[in-house]
Amino acid sequence: MEGLAALPPGDLWGRVGWYVEPLGVTKDLQPWPNGDGGAGRDPSAWAWEGAVEPPLRGRQAKPRQVGLTMVLDKGTPLQVLDGLLAVAAPYVDFWKLAFGTSALLAQEALAERVEVARRYGVEVYPGGTLLEVALFQGRLEAWIDRASAVGIRTVELSDGTISLSLEERCRILRRLRREGFTVVTEVGKKHPDDRPDPAVLLRTLRVDLNEGAAWVIVEGRESGHTVGIYRGDGSIDSDLLDALVEAAGGPERIIWEAPRKSQQEELLRRFGVNANLGNVEPPGILALEALRVGLRGDTFRPVVRDSERRA
Template sequence: MPISEPPRFLETAARTIKPRRSGITHVIDTGTPTAGIDERLRAHGAFVDVWKFGFGTAYLDRDVASKIELLQSHGVKACPGGTLLEAAWWQGRAEEFFSWARELGFNCVEVSRGATDLPAASKLDLIARARHHGFEVFAEVGGKDPGEPARPDRWLTEARRDIDSGACWLVAEGRESGTVGLYTADGLVRADLVDALEAAGPEVPVVYEAPRREQQAWLVNHLGSNVNLANISRDELLAVEALRRGLRSDTLRTRLAAACST
């Protein structure tokens, strides 16, 4: 028999509610059928805020329009992957991309520079153009190339320029593997890069790509239960929410202690 109301006998970490600017969970999806998305939203829709169609999958998905409609009916923003916009820019078809995305009903777009040699000025131009077309913009900071050293001062400069160009969110690059950008090759969090992004300005929230549980736990323990997390698997929504609330061993001591002290 399903439980109509959650139990109340524990003091768990306080969470924001949708729609929100802090505490968002940003899913990356690489091809879930419509029925699978519907199933997950019915079960855990309260725990997901943004659903990204990874890299260029939205361009190939015949059901993308119906999926976007389904997501929005559950209060979830739909976003194409940044690689798709990079591909459009590379072929000189960014305007066609924006028209296509608007016609399908996407709420937001991601502007990145990890797959191409997109110059910094072109990235800023794409952010401004996306805002002109009415999109909420997730601007990715950092690159996907593990051979390119990530420097906090450069990340901070890039973040502030993105904000000045109209970015609504900053996304800390971590890739699907969690081994580049924000992380070392071993998947450890670069605290100096986190500090740089947090210093960019409170008016634009930072979203941290964190595909691994230990990365999610570090961010929750250091930045709180309402840190913004991205590159979350569609199958980990409940697990990530438990982590945020202190209901996993990785965060139990810090999050439940914080809950009991308020």
């Protein structure tokens, strides 16, 4: 299976693992020290450490620039957010508050979500649609002020519904960066009738990266069909995918919205365990991580078959 390699004997979890203090003591994550074989560690840190190793190797630990997982949150209560991250924070990098849902929260409640997630090493940011609404209403500066007030450090710039010229897009991107935000842009339209020509996607991606976007998201919505790289049946348009990777100079700075398991599996097959994947549902965080490292039959099976062929 291209991009996937079997893990030799060793303690991958010990080398790239994270230790999570019991909930209620501290929310901070601490990297495990290397090479101590687990001595002195909380025995609850990894349930199967020393007994089972992930079959696939090379998973990057946090903080990381590749292997990103972006969760799409459509209304998780604060207590659930806290509980999920207490278990799964090592596997999450960004927590996107979908669409404009963060506008429906009290300012204090939004700030609290940002703070709680950051304790776990996870950045919360509002969906690009919220900024699109602000731009449509001529309220960019007010949007910036409010984002700063609630502690948001990462923002998404998109034109999935509105229209922005490349010049306008660059001006806004530069303005956001001057304010100190990490800017993640998104290319693609949300409605199938508005689907842009591939050449427009490629040109926009190149310009965004040249202007300092940290990563570029390829639109996939929560449906995963008839948008971005996905055909009507949800399968991947390989020619478009390859063209986007070439335009970006590699896959490292592209985040693929991949809400379906079949899409996640295909992207992991193509790009390996450290593919950047987004629009993951909160309950699916551990399932995706298991898929990444071969702890799920879909990605474990090729390791077994490869071992059988070599025997």
